[in-house]
Amino acid sequence: MNKDTILVWFRNDLRVRDNEILWQALAKADKVVPVYVFDPRQFIALSDKTQKTGVIRAKFIVESVHDLKHSLQQLGADLLVASGYPEEILPTLAERYQVKEVYHHREVAKEETDVSSLVEEALWKKRLNLRHFIGHTLYHKEDLPFPIKDIPDAFATFRKKIERETAIRPMVATPTTIDVPEELERSTIPTLTALGYTDQQIALAQASPFKGGEHEGLKQLDAVLSDTSNHLIDEFPANDGTLLSPWIALGCLSPHTVYHTVKAAEADGLSKKIVQTIVFGLLWRDYFRFMFKKHGNKFFLANGFSNNFVATEKFSASKFDHWKNGKTTDATVNAIMHQLNTIGFIPYPARILAAHYLVNDLGINHLFGAAYFEDKLIDYSPASNYGNWAHVAGVGSSVKDNGVKDIKKIQALLDPDGAYVERWGNIKTAPTGLNI
Numbered sequence: 001m002n003k004d005t006i007l008v009w010f011r012n013d014l015r016v017r018d019n020e021i022l023w024q025a026l027a028k029a030d031k032v033v034p035v036y037v038f039d040p041r042q043f044i045a046l047s048d049k050t051q052k053t054g055v056i057r058a059k060f061i062v063e064s065v066h067d068l069k070h071s072l073q074q075l076g077a078d079l080l081v082a083s084g085y086p087e088e089i090l091p092t093l094a095e096r097y098q099v100k101e102v103y104h105h106r107e108v109a110k111e112e113t114d115v116s117s118l119v120e121e122a123l124w125k126k127r128l129n130l131r132h133f134i135g136h137t138l139y140h141k142e143d144l145p146f147p148i149k150d151i152p153d154a155f156a157t158f159r160k161k162i163e164r165e166t167a168i169r170p171m172v173a174t175p176t177t178i179d180v181p182e183e184l185e186r187s188t189i190p191t192l193t194a195l196g197y198t199d200q201q202i203a204l205a206q207a208s209p210f211k212g213g214e215h216e217g218l219k220q221l222d223a224v225l226s227d228t229s230n231h232l233i234d235e236f237p238a239n240d241g242t243l244l245s246p247w248i249a250l251g252c253l254s255p256h257t258v259y260h261t262v263k264a265a266e267a268d269g270l271s272k273k274i275v276q277t278i279v280f281g282l283l284w285r286d287y288f289r290f291m292f293k294k295h296g297n298k299f300f301l302a303n304g305f306s307n308n309f310v311a312t313e314k315f316s317a318s319k320f321d322h323w324k325n326g327k328t329t330d331a332t333v334n335a336i337m338h339q340l341n342t343i344g345f346i347p348y349p350a351r352i353l354a355a356h357y358l359v360n361d362l363g364i365n366h367l368f369g370a371a372y373f374e375d376k377l378i379d380y381s382p383a384s385n386y387g388n389w390a391h392v393a394g395v396g397s398s399v400k401d402n403g404v405k406d407i408k409k410i411q412a413l414l415d416p417d418g419a420y421v422e423r424w425g426n427i428k429t430a431p432t433g434l435n436i
């Protein structure tokens, strides 16, 4: 057995910069086998005409995998790309390349952790270890001032304690060269057609201005910090965020890269307000991931964290369809849904307004809306999506943050001068079902 080879299984960490699994594998082994697997479970059509991964996010993923492959090639390595079940593919590759261990980043939501467990079991049958790393959060789980089971549910308390008592780790170094086994097989990245999307869907996805990959993410970070306008920023005139969430969600950028880059820019004069907005956002993201770790499947219950039973039998398929297709009686909600269906991204106030309308005006349980966002959002991540939806619906984990406080103010934030509804209100979007 060659004890000096480690298989690095990339999932939602599609980067070479600040990637602990890659860095640790290189420190421990002479050679690594970098692998990405397109898992068919991630690309299936669901019974209600939605998809697990809508075509816009699928395009973003494919672009990000291309970018990672290119980066690894620049470092003298390559990315082995396969399609199939990771629990079947990874043990086969591990055997073929006689690896000593398999490294990956641990996830928090059930579907993702179930896949890890299947891989772990299959590897174990070959006496191989799947090593889990915790690299998705800004604050490292092991540095928290409390065990997971004691993390405060109230966001304000969580934030106060964590900011006071925990240091943020530095970034790990970026490799300058990577050795892979000489016989590493050449592989190609599947097209969207091969992943099961129709020509019409693929044409639709071209309207999104977001392009996947670590390089694009770094470019966006640069544009935000240098306060220069770019096509993406121009697309969202009233947005005060960074628009970095798609790259953060897929791990093209690590939260540490964003944090440390922003902090360095602050020392060079970047406005404190921008820095605070970004750090505050990253804290919310950490909070939801830790809450998922603590409470698990509670986020997928119709009544969430509330003890009151939430009735779901009033569900109206036609109202839900109107909401999805931007055909409600509310012009702002319609504009929001058109934007979501067209480019796979809507700003935070738009998410609140659309979610609030579905739950309060249409009386539809928030889980339906969350599942629709799961299909459409380019930055979809289970903890952030289901955690935020639960709050808007009033059944979230942080009691004080439940519900929507001032809907008019949020409306004004999204569309201060009516330009948003003007831009997105009348756009003709394709129907959202799969049979487009």
Ligand SMILES: Cc1cc2nc3c(=O)[nH]c(=O)nc-3n(C[C@H](O)[C@H](O)[C@H](O)COP(=O)(O)OP(=O)(O)OC[C@H]3O[C@@H](n4cnc5c(N)ncnc54)[C@H](O)[C@@H]3O)c2cc1C
Residues within 6 Å of the ligand: 240, 241, 242, 243, 244, 245, 246, 248, 249, 277, 278, 279, 280, 281, 282, 283, 284, 285, 288, 346, 347, 348, 351, 352, 355, 373, 377, 379, 380, 381, 382, 384, 385, 386, 388, 389, 392
């Ligand atoms: C109903 C609903 C569903 C949502 N679903 C998702 C989702 O699936 N994925 C996702 O990344 N965000 C989700 N959000 C949170 C938020 O809307 C987006 O993270 C934000 O709009 C991204 O824009 P930005 O990159 O400009 O954010 P910025 O303001 O620049 O914030 C910096 C980063 O912090 C994180 N962040 C900011 N706000 C939040 C928040 N409230 N919760 C969690 N993380 C946050 C993001 O990674 C973001 O890129 C959801 C919000 C709502 C109300």
